[in-house]
Amino acid sequence: MKRRRPIHRVGDVVLLDHVVVVRKTTAVELQMTRPDRRLAQAIGRRDPLVSRVLGAHDEHIASLARVEAELRARHIPHRVVSHFGRRDAARASLVVTVGGDGTFLRASHAIDATDDSDGPPMLGINSAASSSVGYFCAAAADGFGMLLDQIAAGKIRSRGLWRLQVAINGKPIRDLALNDVLLAHQSPAETSRYVLKVGDTTQDHKSSGLWIATAAGSTAAIRSAGGKMLEVDERKLQYRARELMLWALEGDPLEGGVVDELEVISRMYTGMVYLDGGHLRQAFGFGDRVAFRLAPRPMPWVAPHELDERRQRWTDKISVAKD
Numbered sequence: 001m002k003r004r005r006p007i008h009r010v011g012d013v014v015l016l017d018h019v020v021v022v023r024k025t026t027a028v029e030l031q032m033t034r035p036d037r038r039l040a041q042a043i044g045r046r047d048p049l050v051s052r053v054l055g056a057h058d059e060h061i062a063s064l065a066r067v068e069a070e071l072r073a074r075h076i077p078h079r080v081v082s083h084f085g086r087r088d089a090a091r092a093s094l095v096v097t098v099g100g101d102g103t104f105l106r107a108s109h110a111i112d113a114t115d116d117s118d119g120p121p122m123l124g125i126n127s128a129a130s131s132s133v134g135y136f137c138a139a140a141a142d143g144f145g146m147l148l149d150q151i152a153a154g155k156i157r158s159r160g161l162w163r164l165q166v167a168i169n170g171k172p173i174r175d176l177a178l179n180d181v182l183l184a185h186q187s188p189a190e191t192s193r194y195v196l197k198v199g200d201t202t203q204d205h206k207s208s209g210l211w212i213a214t215a216a217g218s219t220a221a222i223r224s225a226g227g228k229m230l231e232v233d234e235r236k237l238q239y240r241a242r243e244l245m246l247w248a249l250e251g252d253p254l255e256g257g258v259v260d261e262l263e264v265i266s267r268m269y270t271g272m273v274y275l276d277g278g279h280l281r282q283a284f285g286f287g288d289r290v291a292f293r294l295a296p297r298p299m300p301w302v303a304p305h306e307l308d309e310r311r312q313r314w315t316d317k318i319s320v321a322k323d
Contacts, residue, residue: 006093007117010160010300014121014151017093019071019078022107023064024099024127028057056128063127063141064098070145074152086110092120094151098141099125100132101179105276108163109175113297121158121300123147135219138304147302160298161216162235166273167291168284176295177275179217183290184209184242186270186283193267196241196254203254208242210264212292227256232307235294237261261293 006017031039042050064080071078078096081088089095089110097103104124111119125144126134134140139147150156163176184192192209195202213222215234223229227240240256266288273290274281284290 005090005117006120008093008120008158008300010118010158010298012158013154014156014158014302015093016076016148016151018091019076019094019096020084020088020092021067021071021078021080022084022095022097022103023080023082024060024103025082026057026060027053052131056131059130060099060127063125066141067096067098067125067144070148074148076148084110086112089120095120095122097122097124098127100128100137101135102277104136105178106279108178108299109276109280111299113295118297118300121302123302136301138302156302158300159303160233161301162214162233162298163295164212164214164237165293165295166275166282168282169289173275173282175275175280178214178299179220179276180211180213180222181292182209182211182221182274183264184272184274185268186272192271194271195265195267197263197265198254198257198259201254203249203251205241206245206248211240211242212262213238214294230258233298237292237294261291263292264290266290
């Protein structure tokens, strides 16, 4: 019998009808399937160089076992997958990622909104909290059981995360970026040349590339490049040119800012947009127009209870580092 697609809108109560657990594949597990001789030797002799990798692997395996045990103890229907696609997402009432932010970001690309649903809410479990930031993660594994009980009691509603939609010559890329997009030359060592259009203003740029981030991604790479941290659910984009050649500009520099949308006209024969890191990419060429705007609907998310306090701690750390 075909499972009916669950319907969920941001702000609805989270349900446990069918949980899909998306588990990270650790570096140690990758080594088993795609062996590297030197890494294998380092692991075999427990070289200090890989001590963190080994510790994170052991912690992840224990966390995954804890997550599965909590689900079984409550007789919650679930399945565990390493590779998560749109078909999996369409059948899920809740997606639980067990890993870090990278696992959460990759899984988010399979979440599609429809006319009647924003897709299944996502709940991140930080499986190696001793070495991972886990910004999007609601808890570590030892807090998962309590979250399940709160969800079962109808006490948790989803929160919205706005994602970024990229279109090349008017054709949208299907995958949405949750964190950020980097527009650059196909070879990052080359100069990125493009015309930036913000509102009614255009400017020729030569730089190392252009970051475009969501509010949720404003604490990531764009923050390190000089951007500012936005409220996590703010309906805005932020852009920042990397190492912009200010001396080559005409007029006031469009170096960065918070906007509703923007457009780039390529002056590169081989340009590339990278979505949420390096594993999702799309090439473009000379004269192509690359547009950036928010997706029509937010993605449902089970946010950490202490999100605001966590963000404030990071803000304080950044301030201290700058001082």
